[in-house]
Amino acid sequence: MSRAYQKVPIVDTARRCGLVLDSRTLGRREVEASCPFCGDRGPGKHHLYLRTDTDQYRCVLCGAKGNSVTLYAQTHNLSNKEAFLELTAGGKVYPFPQQPTPQTQEKQPRPLSERHEVYTDMLGLLSLSDEHRANLLERGLSEERIERNMYRTMPKTEQGRRLLAAMLRRCGHDLDGIPGFRTYYGDWTIAGPDGFLIPVRNKEGLIQGLKIRKDDEDGGKYRWLSSRDMPNGTRSYSWIHVTGDIHSKRAFLTEGPLKGDVASFLSDDSLFVCLGGVGAIGNLDEVLTGLGVTEVVEAMDMDMMTNPQVRQSVLKVRATVQKIPGIKYRKYTWNPAYKGIDDYYKSLAATM
Numbered sequence: 001m002s003r004a005y006q007k008v009p010i011v012d013t014a015r016r017c018g019l020v021l022d023s024r025t026l027g028r029r030e031v032e033a034s035c036p037f038c039g040d041r042g043p044g045k046h047h048l049y050l051r052t053d054t055d056q057y058r059c060v061l062c063g064a065k066g067n068s069v070t071l072y073a074q075t076h077n078l079s080n081k082e083a084f085l086e087l088t089a090g091g092k093v094y095p096f097p098q099q100p101t102p103q104t105q106e107k108q109p110r111p112l113s114e115r116h117e118v119y120t121d122m123l124g125l126l127s128l129s130d131e132h133r134a135n136l137l138e139r140g141l142s143e144e145r146i147e148r149n150m151y152r153t154m155p156k157t158e159q160g161r162r163l164l165a166a167m168l169r170r171c172g173h174d175l176d177g178i179p180g181f182r183t184y185y186g187d188w189t190i191a192g193p194d195g196f197l198i199p200v201r202n203k204e205g206l207i208q209g210l211k212i213r214k215d216d217e218d219g220g221k222y223r224w225l226s227s228r229d230m231p232n233g234t235r236s237y238s239w240i241h242v243t244g245d246i247h248s249k250r251a252f253l254t255e256g257p258l259k260g261d262v263a264s265f266l267s268d269d270s271l272f273v274c275l276g277g278v279g280a281i282g283n284l285d286e287v288l289t290g291l292g293v294t295e296v297v298e299a300m301d302m303d304m305m306t307n308p309q310v311r312q313s314v315l316k317v318r319a320t321v322q323k324i325p326g327i328k329y330r331k332y333t334w335n336p337a338y339k340g341i342d343d344y345y346k347s348l349a350a351t352m
């Protein structure tokens with residue numbers, strides 16, 4: 001038998017899986033449906049995008065993705081082969097569409113105020129290594145600002161990590177639901193690569209989460225402190241970092257909390273709103289509206305527009321901001337010899 005490609009239409013498959021389709025999107029290239037994997041955090045929402053051209057699906061909320069065959073296989077508890085055979089055989093069955101129940105979902109991080117308390121006490125127990133301090137000074141930060149921003153070195157040994165967790169528990173903190181903490185054979189510890197921690201704060205200065213600047217740069221320089229998919233672990237989100245003068249009417253928009261901290265320090269505490277990743281728009285409109293700014297200046301890295309995928313994300317950020325009423329949007333350009341706005345400000349500081 002020839003294994004010629006056989007198209008298995010994704011929308012038809014979704015119907016056979018009993019997914020609720022958003023009727024307004026039918027006939028489009030991308031049809032939206034309820035997500036059977038996460039339940040969309042409630043009824044009436046459709047986070048699962050069905051691509052009719054490639055017959056693939058992706059949930060923008062939980063990240064589940066695959067094609068017609070894997071969608072059918074997973075919702076019917078079949079192997080991919082069994083699913084394929086059923087989908088391509090005659091005698092189709094269309095169950096009545098059913099709203100999935102939310103919260104087969106993974107554990108969510110504890111509320112901001114509680115994360116802030118645990119993280120603040122945790123940073124209070126840690127110190128900053130000479131090597132990491134030198135790295136931060138090199139970026140243009142002052143000793144005083146390094147102290148104030150509370151960068152800290154991750155404990156290097158497993159023993160040190162367990163001790164940190166034990167001390168926090170002794171202070172009365174429950175580590176369950178705090179991204180980064182997990183158990184290891186029953187003992188609480190903290191997960192993550194070696195490096196230094198960067199507090200990611202909201203406009204009130206509360207620590208939402210922590211990013212790690214890794215010592216080992218393989219596979220990216222930065223990583224969220226997270227213990228997703230680990231015993232008693234908790235996922236992180238790409239929280240948006242706010243740094244600088246929050247009363248400013250003008251916000252600079254960039255990617256990366258440390259970049260924002262440095263650029264803000266080098267520009268007399270200009271207000272910086274820093275995405276956790278260029279694709280992580282999340283509640284950007286809420287953050288900007290909450291700050292009450294009237295002008296947003298895009299200050300993404302210069303090389304971002306050369307990578308087509310990153311470019312798409314930047315354009316999406318732009319479109320999101322431009323939709324907010326009452327905010328003027330412009331693009332900041334600097335000498336392209338400098339990749340990021342932090343490098344550029346550093347060069348200015350050096351010539352003064």
Ligand SMILES: [Zn+2]
Pocket residue numbers: 035036037038039040047059060061062063064
């Ligand atoms: Zn989902």
